[in-house]
Amino acid sequence: MPELPEVETVVRELRAHGLVGRTVAGVGVAWPRVLVGDTPGAFTRKLRGRRIEVVGRRAKYILLKFSGGMSLAIHLRMTGQLHFAARAAPRDVHETIWLVFEDGEELRFHDTRKFGVWKAAASLDALLPELGPEPFDPAFTVKVFRERLSGQRRAIKTLLLDQAFLAGVGNIYADEALWDAKLHPQRRADGLTRAQAAALYAAVRRVLTAGIANNGTSLGDGATNFARLEGRRGGNASTLKVFRRDGQPCPRCGVELRRIVVGQRGTHFCPRCQRSKTP
Numbered sequence: 001m002p003e004l005p006e007v008e009t010v011v012r013e014l015r016a017h018g019l020v021g022r023t024v025a026g027v028g029v030a031w032p033r034v035l036v037g038d039t040p041g042a043f044t045r046k047l048r049g050r051r052i053e054v055v056g057r058r059a060k061y062i063l064l065k066f067s068g069g070m071s072l073a074i075h076l077r078m079t080g081q082l083h084f085a086a087r088a089a090p091r092d093v094h095e096t097i098w099l100v101f102e103d104g105e106e107l108r109f110h111d112t113r114k115f116g117v118w119k120a121a122a123s124l125d126a127l128l129p130e131l132g133p134e135p136f137d138p139a140f141t142v143k144v145f146r147e148r149l150s151g152q153r154r155a156i157k158t159l160l161l162d163q164a165f166l167a168g169v170g171n172i173y174a175d176e177a178l179w180d181a182k183l184h185p186q187r188r189a190d191g192l193t194r195a196q197a198a199a200l201y202a203a204v205r206r207v208l209t210a211g212i213a214n215n216g217t218s219l220g221d222g223a224t225n226f227a228r229l230e231g232r233r234g235g236n237a238s239t240l241k242v243f244r245r246d247g248q249p250c251p252r253c254g255v256e257l258r259r260i261v262v263g264q265r266g267t268h269f270c271p272r273c274q275r276s277k278t279p
Helices: 004-017 040-047 142-149 156-161 171-180 194-213
Strands: 024-029 052-058 061-066 071-075 080-086 095-101 105-111 117-121 258-262 265-269
Touching: 004 052, 004 061, 004 080, 004 194, 024 040, 040 117, 071 080, 142 194, 156 171, 156 265, 171 194, 171 265
Parallel strands: none
Antiparallel strands: 024 095, 052 061, 061 071, 071 117, 080 105, 095 105, 258 265
């Protein structure tokens, strides 16, 4: 599932393509279940004639804000991809929904597994679930991070994946950040020392920054892997240190990397660098 760097990459490319300022002339819906809380007709009435004023991101959601106060949240889920096409261009069987603009271009949503969702509402609170702080929010300091860890008895890997604890981090970047900070993924969150919490705070921001700089992580060549706007691949996979590299030597110490399951999620770590207890 695309995480913060992948969604941020798509958002930046949507802006660069000139999505801000476009006016919606219509909506096409080939898979009604992509819509949350609306019929295709109701969804179309909410957006038709409105101008896109802001293209942004919150956690793993793409947010479009329209004239008149309406907003749209798009969650790519496992296989959602956005691309622009001329109105006359043939449609792919996996295109579930599209916005038609007054200038004749369309923004199409390609979703092989059909897990992606679109939801429109006049209130952002109605669009988004409970979400934790953004990792790059200036108000999210290392002190705040330590305070949020206090009393958390869950494994630190599980906690990092909880979007109500910290927004935008998923399986890839949690594994990478824990390796960077030399923390075992099953360490109890409230057992981290001040130094370890500070190291993890910095590591989370560091791996997310690298992911954004490399335009996200595409893990394979298949159509279901993350793709940037117009189908381009993200370049961050070659920089990953542990994620899906079990059986390979740790880039830091050379010991064979392992894979375990933490909170029902495949988890990759170095048994020497990331010991379960502090020596």
